[in-house]
Amino acid sequence: MADPIVTRELAKIYREGKIEVTALESIDVVLQEGEVVGLFGPSGSGKTTLLSILGCILRPTSGSISIYGNEVANLGEDQLPGIRKRFISFIFQGFNLFPALTAYENVMLGLKMKGIAGQDADRRAQAMMTEVGLADRMHFLPRDLSGGQRQRVAVARALAADSPIILADEPTGNLDYDNGRKVMELLKEMATAQRRCVVVATHDNRIEDLFDRVLYMEDGSIRQEKRGSA
Template sequence: MSYPIETQNLTKIYQEGKIEVTAVQPADLTLQEGEVVGLFGPSGSGKTTLLSILGCILKPSGGTLKIYGHEVSSLDEGRLPAIRKEYISFIFQGFNLFPALTAFENVLLGLRMKGMVGKNAEQRTAAMLVEVGLGERMHFLPRDMSGGQRQRVAVARALSADSPIILADEPTGNLDFANGRKVMELLKQLAAEQKRCVVVATHDNRIEDIFDRTIYMEDGRISRIKRSSP
């Protein structure tokens, strides 16, 4: 049986000239289908680094990472995009929207990159933007939107693809309580109904009750894992 994500002794050491920064200390994790996992920890504790490795954006320095049974830690860098395309949607901490494209075009491009085109892709794009409360602003450029609205475009882009793994870096960081809650409930619903595996790095204690499991990081180390009581 293969899991969406499995790691063993996963580590990341950044080399800054002569200085080494250990951003992730040996981590053993098994993440299941249908599970919504929170990744908590102070600034600099390694959340983005760990999430980027799980998302096959960053190569680990050591240990193994398996995505649905595929051992990706030993693959060439050139093979990673194919793995990402098939399995992973990533919501970046800085949104990574294309500034010259409207909200609609940003989401549509995300679908194109996953291989979905035509009327279907357009309908799904519109539906997703309505879902995150941006129905009225579909044709705005990022610069004409607030931080929270941009964040919701990034969320819509990630969720519109059918990827079985959704990784989100501070997806509610710029959102007020109601909109943050809405985004998290959407993620929870996708996990439950479509058996997706969702990992959310966050500081946001207001959404802590949403998670099936919460992983706490301190100085790159997983210090505690809490499972919510059913």
């Protein structure tokens, strides 16, 4: 079977009026099933841009990207949601929780967007909320949760749907050391046991040892790659 994600000479140039920003330059990566890959690099090096293209949220300026063998760079805007729904779950840097919905309802909505509803969704949502340590906070609104708890709701929402590809932008950014590692260990467990492909953009050097592979970005390129001992 094809690898979860393969890119060839992926590039992204943002155009703001007359100013052009080259955010990505010729990225070639192969991301495999069952691996947890860290995307490190200074602010502005292109981590979020790359993650957004891998997640089919943003289109590259040039180059190709294939998701399980489906070439997506040339697909129409209307076909991208279908690819995302089938293959990808995203954990956003700013959580993207709906403020008027409880933690549980946020997870249920994420499942609904993946076509999972009813008792199956309820069972998964409850199990995942318990898994991230929020069984007793299920019916709280986001505003009544701490930053770290909100982050864990976002993680639960992404994991509940069983997507084979999980992309996370700074998922431990708002968490203390112990909770950050817990979230990472959960992602790792999922990747290993269920052969998912997990890519995490982060500044957090404290969790570097938890990755199978680390890609270091600088000025829109991958400058270095290291296989972890994890």
